[in-house]
Amino acid sequence: MDLSLIIPVYNEEKNLPLLFEAIYSVMPPLLSQWEVVLVDDGSRDRSLEVLRGYAAQDVAHVRVVSFRRNFGQTAAIAAGIDHAVGETIILLDADLQNDPADIPMLLAKLDEGYDLVSGWRKDRKDNAIVRTFPSRIANWLISQVTGVHLHDYGCTLKAYRRDALAGFRLYGEMHRFIPVFAHSIGARIAEMPVHHHPRKFGKANYGLERTAKVVLDLLTVKFLLSYSSKPIYLFGGAGLILTFIGLVDLLYLFIRRFWNVPASTSPLLMVGVMFAIMGFQSILMGLIAELLARTYHESQAKPTYTVRETFNLDKKA
Ligand code: UDP
Numbered sequence: 001m002d003l004s005l006i007i008p009v010y011n012e013e014k015n016l017p018l019l020f021e022a023i024y025s026v027m028p029p030l031l032s033q034w035e036v037v038l039v040d041d042g043s044r045d046r047s048l049e050v051l052r053g054y055a056a057q058d059v060a061h062v063r064v065v066s067f068r069r070n071f072g073q074t075a076a077i078a079a080g081i082d083h084a085v086g087e088t089i090i091l092l093d094a095d096l097q098n099d100p101a102d103i104p105m106l107l108a109k110l111d112e113g114y115d116l117v118s119g120w121r122k123d124r125k126d127n128a129i130v131r132t133f134p135s136r137i138a139n140w141l142i143s144q145v146t147g148v149h150l151h152d153y154g155c156t157l158k159a160y161r162r163d164a165l166a167g168f169r170l171y172g173e174m175h176r177f178i179p180v181f182a183h184s185i186g187a188r189i190a191e192m193p194v195h196h197h198p199r200k201f202g203k204a205n206y207g208l209e210r211t212a213k214v215v216l217d218l219l220t221v222k223f224l225l226s227y228s229s230k231p232i233y234l235f236g237g238a239g240l241i242l243t244f245i246g247l248v249d250l251l252y253l254f255i256r257r258f259w260n261v262p263a264s265t266s267p268l269l270m271v272g273v274m275f276a277i278m279g280f281q282s283i284l285m286g287l288i289a290e291l292l293a294r295t296y297h298e299s300q301a302k303p304t305y306t307v308r309e310t311f312n313l314d315k316k317a
């Protein structure tokens with residue numbers, strides 16, 4: 001199988017016929033070995049029946065996964081990736097805001113030797129105040145924090161080599177961080193402007209609150225990537241600084257006693273004790289986190305490195 005399209009579907013019954021029309025006009029001329037994996041994320045409308053109809057008509061290309069309830073777009077994408085068998089994977093939305101006509105262009109870019117080609121909705125057709133503007137800030141922030149510079153993390157339409165998706169699981173709203181994880185395992189990443197259209201049918205599932213979730217996810221992602229194999233560096237580092245400030249402060253109070261300045265009436269006493277305690281606690285938390293990190297990596301046989309290829313070795317580590 002050369003290519004798998006993965007499409008999360010939640011209450012898109014009216015969009016699905018148009019989606020299939022667009023897919024059928026793009027895919028067959030392009031490739032013969034392709035599949036589309038549609039994940040019905042517990043839709044409350046007739047989406048699943050519509051999908052079932054298409055699956056019955058085209059057993060060779062259409063695959064459907066149906067969730068028992070709504071688990072969210074990220075879970076739907078994760079399920080799609082788990083069930084897809086293609087060497088190349090392209091994610092897109094079911095509402096036709098992404099344009100399947102961009103697929104050949106993304107594939108061509110991938111063939112230039114990239115592991116991931118990220119779509120960029122340069123001319124985005126969503127509400128400017130609650131969606132486009134906050135997302136610009138979020139994209140800037142993610143780029144700064146992670147060091148992976150993309151204009152549009154939130155665009156679902158992206159193309160991936162299967163290797164670039166190995167070794168990490170997606171939680172929360174994290175599908176937008178796939179490029180960051182991929183970068184961390186050494187993927188070569190390119191970006192391309194793609195088309196974007198307003199929604200014709202149905203309504204968007206997200207508003208401003210998503211930006212808050214994205215920022216929180218960013219904290220998690222940054223922590224996982226930078227410190228998951230050495231958490232004591234973060235906790236212990238903060239702990240050492242706090243303890244040091246606390247001890248210097250207490251020492252200052254102690255020395256002042258020789259000039260008969262009472263320590264107990266100074267607010268610095270409280271500050272010093274607080275810092276010393278917090279610092280000590282933070283170091284202890286770092287040690288606990290070190291234990292957890294070992295369980296995390298070793299229980300899943302997760303190495304702390306990734307190998308691109310080996311020479312003269314039978315086993316790819
Ligand atoms: N979606 C999903 N589960 C959800 C919400 C959305 O599978 O709980 C799907 C939805 O059907 C669409 C894609 O995720 O294919 C993007 O959703 P939406 O268009 O609402 O997001 P936006 O384009 O506004 O970011």
Ligand code: MG
Nearest residue numbers: 093095097204
């Ligand atoms: Mg949409």
